Amino acid sequence: MDFKKLENEYYLGDTLSIAKDLIGKYLVIKKEDSVIALRILETEAYIGKTDKACHAYNGKSTERTKTLYMKGGTSYIYFIYGMYYCMNVVTEKEGEAAAVLIRGGEVVKGIEEASLLRYGKEFSELTNYQVKNFSNGPGKLCKAMGINKSLNQTSLLSDNFFIASHIAGIENKSYDIQLGKRINIDYAEEARDFLWRFFV
DNA sequence: CTGCCGATTTAC
DNA sequence: TAAATCGGCAGA
Numbered sequence: 136m137d138f139k140k141l142e143n144e145y146y147l148g149d150t151l152s153i154a155k156d157l158i159g160k161y162l163v164i165k166k167e168d169s170v171i172a173l174r175i176l177e178t179e180a181y182i183g184k185t186d187k188a189c190h191a192y193n194g195k196s197t198e199r200t201k202t203l204y205m206k207g208g209t210s211y212i213y214f215i216y217g218m219y220y221c222m223n224v225v226t227e228k229e230g231e232a233a234a235v236l237i238r239g240g241e242v243v244k245g246i247e248e249a250s251l252l253r254y255g256k257e258f259s260e261l262t263n264y265q266v267k268n269f270s271n272g273p274g275k276l277c278k279a280m281g282i283n284k285s286l287n288q289t290s291l292l293s294d295n296f297f298i299a300s301h302i303a304g305i306e307n308k309s310y311d312i313q314l315g316k317r318i319n320i321d322y323a324e325e326a327r328d329f330l331w332r333f334f335v
Numbered sequence: 336c337t338g339c340c341g342a343t344t345t346a347c
Numbered sequence: 348t349a350a351a352t353c354g355g356c357a358g359a
Contacts (some may be wrong), residue, residue, distance in 0.1 A: 162352060179342070188342070216343050217352030223342085236342055274343050319342060337359080346350080 137303035138163060143292055146207030148154040148187045150226040151231040154180040155333045157235060158312050160179075161302055162330050164280050165295040171245035172175035173270060175237055176310075179317045181223070186331075188323035202228030202288055203232040209298065212287040219274030222282050224291060224298070228238040238318070239334070242279060243305050250286055253279040266315070318324065 140230040141160070146153065154258050155178075162173045183203060184189035190213070191200040198200040202211045203225060212224040242249045250258035253275070255264060261269075277283070291297045301307055315329040321327055 181342070190342080195339090197356070213342085214354055215341060217341090217354070219343050221342060223338085270342070272343065324340090338357095340356090344351090347348085
């Protein structure tokens with residue numbers, strides 16, 4: 136299996152550019168004898184310096200948010216609503232709190248393994264509704280890929296958890312990328328209107 | 336230590 | 348439309 140992994144420099148740039156560019160890239164997780172890859176189709180940017188929706192807005196630093204200040208290419212995975220995990224890619228240089236939330240995508244490899252993780256059933260047993268809602272949300276895709284807090288602060292340059300621009304045998308697609316307001320951040324005052332959501 | 340709330344999902 | 352479900356966080 137051959138993956139073209141994104142390099143360190145990729146993650147050090149402008150967060151909004153990265154959030155847009157990650158559309159069509161692949162989040163890959165390797166287990167002991169399986170691989171799951173997700174084509175990213177929806178992202179959101181969070182930038183501490185100017186963004187009241189960001190967990191690390193205005194220099195806020197706690198045990199959880201210190202991850203956001205790490206160097207670009209680190210994973211930021213947090214637990215939310217008592218049940219779900221959200222997967223983010225930390226961006227920009229160390230000391231700058233910013234990240235891209237992976238909000239949705241489609242599994243392009245390892246769908247059987249992912250189906251067991253997501254629903255505890257074989258993929259062939261799923262209803263159309265379950266297939267349609269397989270990984271079209273941040274909590275859903277984490278469940279489908281087995282992503283949890285044990286992977287927090289992992290370097291995405293590592294061998295078993297990374298983002299690829301291409302996977303052997305899988306055809307890349309180009310998309311007309313849409314902009315929109317981010318989801319479920321009504322508390323964030325003016326930042327709620329920032330067009331920092333990217334989707335196809 | 337207490338109490339509220341959330342970058343969500345699902346069932347009713 | 349509302350319940351599920353609990354770690355993170357602020358405030359006392």
